Amino acid sequence: MSKPRKQIHLAAHFPGVNNTTVWSDPQAGSHIEFGSFAHFARTAERAKFDFLFLAEGLRLREQGGRIYDLDVVGRPDTFTVLAALAAVTERIGLTGTINSTFNEPYEVARQFASLDHLSAGRSAWNVVTSWDAFTGENFRRGGFLPQQERYSRAREFLATARELFDSWRGDEILADRATGAFLRDARAGSFVHQGRHFDIHGQFNVPRSPQGRPVIFQAGDSEEGREFAAADADAIFSRYNTFEEGRAFYRDVKGRLPKYGRSPDQLLVLPAATFVLGDTDAEAAELAREVRRQQVSGATAIKHLEFVWNRDLSAYDPDGPLPDVDPDPGEHTVARGRAQVRMYRDPLTTAREWRELAAANKWSIRDLVIETGNRQSFVGSPATVAKVIDDFVQADAADGFILVPHVTPGGLDDFADSVVPLLQERGVFRAEYEGATLRDHLGLAHPDAATAAERAAS
Numbered sequence: 219m220s221k222p223r224k225q226i227h228l229a230a231h232f233p234g235v236n237n238t239t240v241w242s243d244p245q246a247g248s249h250i251e252f253g254s255f256a257h258f259a260r261t262a263e264r265a266k267f268d269f270l271f272l273a274e275g276l277r278l279r280e281q282g283g284r285i286y287d288l289d290v291v292g293r294p295d296t297f298t299v300l301a302a303l304a305a306v307t308e309r310i311g312l313t314g315t316i317n318s319t320f321n322e323p324y325e326v327a328r329q330f331a332s333l334d335h336l337s338a339g340r341s342a343w344n345v346v347t348s349w350d351a352f353t354g355e356n357f358r359r360g361g362f363l364p365q366q367e368r369y370s371r372a373r374e375f376l377a378t379a380r381e382l383f384d385s386w387r388g389d390e391i392l393a394d395r396a397t398g399a400f401l402r403d404a405r406a407g408s409f410v411h412q413g414r415h416f417d418i419h420g421q422f423n424v425p426r427s428p429q430g431r432p433v434i435f436q437a438g439d440s441e442e443g444r445e446f447a448a449a450d451a452d453a454i455f456s457r458y459n460t461f462e463e464g465r466a467f468y469r470d471v472k473g474r475l476p477k478y479g480r481s482p483d484q485l486l487v488l489p490a491a492t493f494v495l496g497d498t499d500a501e502a503a504e505l506a507r508e509v510r511r512q513q514v515s516g517a518t519a520i521k522h523l524e525f526v527w528n529r530d531l532s533a534y535d536p537d538g539p540l541p542d543v544d545p546d547p548g549e550h551t552v553a554r555g556r557a558q559v560r561m562y563r564d565p566l567t568t569a570r571e572w573r574e575l576a577a578a579n580k581w582s583i584r585d586l587v588i589e590t591g592n593r594q595s596f597v598g599s600p601a602t603v604a605k606v607i608d609d610f611v612q613a614d615a616a617d618g619f620i621l622v623p624h625v626t627p628g629g630l631d632d633f634a635d636s637v638v639p640l641l642q643e644r645g646v647f648r649a650e651y652e653g654a655t656l657r658d659h660l661g662l663a664h665p666d667a668a669t670a671a672e673r674a675a676s
Contacts (some may be wrong), residue, residue: 226646227486227618227660228638229313230262231271234293238492238592240512240624247627248539250292252302254627259303261627262310265634266648268659269342270303270312272296282530295420297329303450304337311656313342313435319368320348320357323378323416326359330432331383331424339428339655344435344455345446345490347372370443374415376434376450382422383431384665385409391425429655430665448474454660455620458511459595464489464615472618486660491595491619495632499598506597507567509624510588512526519584526565526572536584545569595619600636607637610647 232255233239240246247254259270274296279286296314303312312333316326326343334341347368348354363371390406391400407422436443436451447454448471458467472482494509496502514522516536524531528546545565576586596603610616623629641647657664 219307223644223646224611224617224662225648226607226641227488228265228267228647229269229271229311229620230258230267231273231490231620231622232258232626233622234273234275238513238622238624240509243512246625249626252294252299255294255299255303258627258630259307259310261630261634263307265630265638266651267310268618269313269340269656270629271313272299272315272343272651274315274317276320276348277356280352281524282532286521296372298331299334300341304333304340309340309651309654309659311342311433311659313433313656315346317346318372319363320354321375321526323375323411324382324418324422324585325421325634326375327382327422328377328424330379331422331427334427334432335424336431339657341427341429342433342435342452342656344437345372345376345451346437349393353459362441366442369438369446371415373446373450374413378411378413378416378418380431381409381411383426385422386424386426388426388430402462419526420669429657433656433660433662444471444474446482447471447485449478451485452617452660453488453617456487456489456616459489459491459616459619460612461610461615464610465613468614468616475608479561479640483661484663486617488618488620489595489616491624492592492622492624493596493603493633494624495598495600495603495636497599499602502598502602506594509594510591513624514584514588514591516584519587522587523583526568528565537582538584538588539582540569541575569583594624600640603633604640604644608641608644611646 219366230651234249241249247257262270275293296316300312303310314330314333314571316329318326330341330343331555347363351644357516372397387406390401392402392404394400405421406425408420409422410419411417434450435453436447437455438444438446439457454471456464456467456609458464461567468487473483473485475482475485494502494506496505514565517534518532523540526545527541527543531541533542545568547565572590575581575590579585579589581589596606598606607619611618621630621633623633638647642649651659653659655664
């Protein structure tokens with residue numbers, strides 16, 4: 219008997235201004251005006267995507283003591299945008315990244331439970347940690363936590379938030395006008411949590427939401443991040459969008475689930491994916507080359523090289539050869555608040571490899587950054603891209619993809635109009651939404667209220 223074809227999950231990421239987006243493109247719109255977010259969300263909903271995803275930055279990044287000129291200045295608050303989108307959409311899930319290092323469980327649980335009510339059951343929380351003291355300077359508590367401590371706090375943060383969500387069973391509101399009784403149980407929402415990171419008690423003031431609790435996403439790729447996802451998340455984001463790396467990550471994360479009493483279908487693996495479409499594969503390849511050159515200006519190339527060299531390289535010509543000076547391996551970094559600096563654990567080795575590549579291919583600094591940086595995940599005609607996406611999912615290299623267009627807000631339109639219909643023809647993507655909540659879209663079980671009540675009482 220042949221294996222049944224898996225259904226593909228698709229989501230859309232509205233990125234900040236960075237090396238993926240091309241803000242200088244004539245078709246690019248604002249990253250602040252609500253109309254951009256509304257257009258993007260409506261396109262994703264028209265295409266029957268599972269959800270829209272917003273990242274979050276808690277501090278503007280710096281390079282050489284100056285604000286990194288590709289960062290977002292004035293990006294609206296995540297909850298504000300998602301709440302507004304709930305009013306102009308009907309089915310698309312609304313996912314926000316909220317940090318567990320500097321926020322508090324009661325506040326975050328209240329915000330997500332409220333969003334779930336406002337959206338009729340479409341909210342999701344991407345639980346992240348903060349890794350640097352630079353970001354912590356914006357907060358009263360300040361500082362930062364070592365990696366193991368960050369995940370310890372994150373696990374307890376999420377457990378505490380779930381206790382708050384589950385402090386309501388869902389049947390407490392009576393609202394009997396004849397008797398004047400509003401609640402069946404005056405202690406509804408009561409909670410007590412005593413732990414290493416949080417010691418709180420009181421009554422949660424948001425009744426049980428349509429999904430029971432929001433869908434939980436996790437984005438960590440470290441050993442701690444993978445374990446956190448296997449134990450507690452409904453979906454994990456992945457940076458692996460090549461076939462073999464994707465399959466290895468998929469096997470690894472899914473293989474961790476049994477020890478937590480979970481089955482493979484209880485955690486979705488969703489890599490981020492960029493794309494360039496053309497009428498033909500050759501046209502798409504040419505467009506992709508143009509996009510990469512737009513994404514990596516001369517100034518951007520120098521800044522990227524500084525991640526590795528950890529020194530000011532502004533005097534170097536981006537169209538010239540790589541610096542002959544070696545990187546500074548010191549702990550201080552010229553790039554503050556950028557997670558990319560952690561990718562280069564051995565800068566001296568990276569510099570040597572890059573010099574060899576540049577010499578062999580006669581690459582300038584800019585050429586090197588373009589060629590060694592992230593390429594578009596899917597490049598080709600709509601038919602080619604649809605087939606590759608389907609092949610990935612059927613081969614268990616992913617359960618679907620979070621699409622990141624290089625132009626916002628209209629960069630998703632072509633994919634929605636050309637690739638999605640081909641996936642629907644293949645029978646691997648929905649033609650209509652079959653449920654109302656994000657859990658329905660993702661095929662996730664609804665948390666049982668009785669089980670939740672038992673957990674809250676224990």
